[in-house]
Amino acid sequence: MDRISFTDGLNLLKNENLLELGQRAQGTRFQKNKEPIVTFVIDSNPNYTNVCITDCSFCAFYRKPGASDSYTLTVNQILEKVGNAQKMGVTTVLLQGGHNPSLPLEYYLTLVREVKKKFPQITPHFFTASEVQTMAQVSNLSIQAVLEKLKEAGQKTLPGGGAEILSERVRKRISPKKGGPEKWLEVHRTAHQIGMKSTATMMYGHFEEPEDILTHLEKMRQLQEETNGFTAFIPWSFKPNNTPMQRKIPKRSFPNYYLRIIALSRIYLDNFPHIQASWFSEGKKVGQMALQFGADDFGGTLFEENVHKATDHINQTTVEEITRLIRESGFTPVQRDTLYNRIKEY
Ligand code: SF4
Secondary structure: OOOHHHHHHHHHHHHHHHHHHHHHHHHHHHHOOOOOEEEOOOOOOOOOOOOOOOOOOOOOOOOOOOOOOOEEHHHHHHHHHHHHHHHHOEEEEEEEOOOOOOOOHHHHHHHHHHHHHOOOOOOOEEEEEHHHHHHHHOOOHHHHHHHHHHHOOOOOOOOOOEEEOOOOOHHHHHOOOOOOOHHHHHHHHHHHOOOEEEEEEEEEEOOOHHHHHHHHHHHHHHHHHOOOOHHHHHEEEOOOOOOOOOOOOOOOOHHHHHHHHHHHHHHOOOOOEEEOOHHHHHHHHHHHHHOOOOOEEEEEOOOOOOOOHHHHHOOOOOOOHHHHHHHHOOOOEEOOOOOOOEEEOO
């Protein structure tokens, strides 16, 4: 398979006929994953705290420390949520939260240990790169030391959130207090080097230009070349409601652009095993269409979700509906685990 250059990628994103782009991406998808199956995971995405000191202007979820509607859950409250998720058949819990400086490292380690002990069937897919940086800051440890402690506690994977667009120019506008592109890459590089796997994400549809999207994809491709630690790439569009950025951005996250990005990602990220379609953030019909544009995974059931909900974006599903949507798109639905191992064919 010939690797395409930054300039070729930019040209595909800006100029290629959408259906031809989709056909090419689908060809790449079937070269990589020959079987006509589409995977999904039964998961839940609770949050342990909405307290955050990072003030990203695209975020409607966080509250400043001391705000009347701020919250931080105890370990037991989170275990109760995980227990309830397990009763619904969940195998992956994606746990994230704000950057709450009052939480000690031991809080995070106890969470991982207790979930592993009490719910061995559940994979703790916990904490994005910027939360790992917060843990390193509050504990005065290196990123590597924190990741090793999380791994020792039983964590094997990291979710890819918090990448937004890996462009310094964009970061300065939307999340100037966040670690930034190099830090995000450092956390994932280190995680991969100590044997953890992770996903990679991209949130577009705000101040980025097509060049920033290509820069993002290029950085992801380079790191994957170095470590081979990413399992999947998951792009989604920015949801502006209730965020400080709401009135400042040109609205341009239309479904055709999403499909263009899915297809480009499949073609450009030739060393990524999977591209994930998001029924949740883009809508079920668009999620189905993404399966014709290079995506081979349908994401998770997301039984609990609060971050998009804070922007009034609410979408829900069931296992039955996901399997039906995948079948309607012409594929066999296969339930997977966090590491993309197959659990059950439907
Ligand atoms: S996106 Fe994360 S880091 Fe940024 S303000 Fe929201 S909770 Fe805090």
